[in-house]
Amino acid sequence: MNEEATGWDEATGWDEATGWDEARAAVLRGAVVLVGITRMEAEGTRLEQVWGTVTRAAPVGVELSLGGAREGEVLRLPPDLGSFYEAAPGEYRLRGTGEVVVDPDFTVMWTVYAEGVVPPAV
Secondary structure, eight states: OOHHHHOEETTTTEETTTTEEHHHHHHHTTOEEEEEEEEEETTEEEEEEEEEEEEEEETTEEEEEEOGGGTTOEEEEOSOGGGOEEOOSSEEEOTTTOOEEESOSEEEEEEEEOTTOOOOOO
């Protein structure tokens, strides 16, 4: 493969054109992730917390098989691997359910704006 022409580094799995980091994706696969989603809606702000195991990390997105109260559900997240941070060891209590997740591998936070809700200017 011509790495200079494509921006793909076969040794690391980094694709400059898309920002995809296959080495980072490989670390995420099988990891337990604590997810926080802030939903900005016309009625106000709502926080959702879930946890799950990464079953797929690909350029089209990151897929988690949820655990606990949401077991059996699948959550799909954008493929922004830089948003996943290593979690500090410890117990994490989910506000909505009271579930305790012990020593997750990563945390990730997302803000989702409902239709008609305008994000603040940056």
